[in-house]
Amino acid sequence: MPIIASNFKTNHTRKSTSLFIEKLNNYLQSNDIKDEVYVFPTSTSLDSFNTVSNLLLGVQNAYPAKNGSFTGEIGLEQLEEFDIKTILIGHSERRHILGETQEEIAKKYEFYKNLGFRIIYCIGEPLEIKNAGLEKTLEYIYEQFIDIDTNYSNLILAYEPVWAIGTGVTATNDDIGSVHKAIKEKINKPLLYGGSVKVENVKEICKIENVDGALIGTASWKIEDFIKIIENTKDLK
């Protein structure tokens, strides 16, 4: 089965997150699914969930420090409390809405890399770059690898075109295929696709060559839909 990941973004409460995790865990257990499934809840909903070992809880963001004076941020100490060892870095909403620079992202990457975290590292281009063609798109994406150690063994990449995130507009299979092929030629790491992945299209997307799974926002927030997403992909290689 491909790698399937849910990014909650700023959705769900502590209570609804714990219900989601419980239902997901029961589903994975009773269907004997051993492949990796990731959930990235809000940091206020982190907890010591009792789950099967292939259900991995991660954070959407954390500051590159153990603790300290970084108002509004969480650091390693808060992750350790819940044994969190997985982190999303470079998500387009952090780059474009929160204004995280490549320099800050690289610092965060280095910090959590040195701690052995599983890092899901996101890259992707905005619409005006996509419209300038594949060459410009790849140039833009490669800049998002500046100061990022792509040989890191615990790295998963996620290609998420900015114009496809939360818009309902999925990239075409050709778009996905050509960007994934180019990235894979340079960096041989698992590569997920994200951007308006839905129950209905997840299987087709995961079948595209060089697509190793999906990172899903909107369509993953209802547990019934997320389970359908897993159902629809569980028989793929």
Ligand SMILES: O=C(CO)COP(=O)(O)O
């Ligand atoms: O940003 C995403 C996952 O990280 C994708 O979001 P959507 O699935 O809502 O387009």
